[in-house]
Amino acid sequence: MSRLTTDMRDEDSRPYFLWDEPLTIRQLREILRSGDEQERLTYMAKILREARYEDVWKFLSVDDLVRYWEQLAPRLGRRRAFWEFLLRKWRELGLVR
Incomplete structure (x- = not known):
């Protein structure tokens, strides 16, 4: 199993946030x-x-967040409240729809 990393450029390692899964950064991107x-x-x-x-933001775009918000x-x-707050503020500022 590949090692955990915080370096998201290390495509053959597992991202720290997938500590419980054997996926590499490359596989996650795919x-x-x-x-x-x-x-x-x-x-x-x-x-x-x-x-x-x-x-x-190394894996997702703001567009991904907005487009799939209802399912996500x-x-x-x-963490839902954090992302709801950000989306609400971004909408108030006219940064996203």
């Missing part, structure tokens, strides 16, 4: 790019729940 929708949503939610804010929100647990 799933996010071309996996089926449910698999993509599962990993998008896990990133939003477990990754540091600055690392989220119920999967975010304690």
Whole structure:
């Protein structure tokens, strides 16, 4: 099994936020790019729940967050309020729709 890392450029290591899964950063990127929708949503939610804010954007875009919000929100647990706050503020400022 590959080692855990906080260096998101190390494609052959596992990202620290997937400590419980044997996926490398490369494999995660591939799933996010071309996996089926449910698999993509599962990993998008896990990133939003477990990754540091600055690392989220190394895998997801703001457009991803906005586009899939309704499906992601119920999967975010304690982090849901954080992302709801950000989306609400971004909308108030006209940064996203």
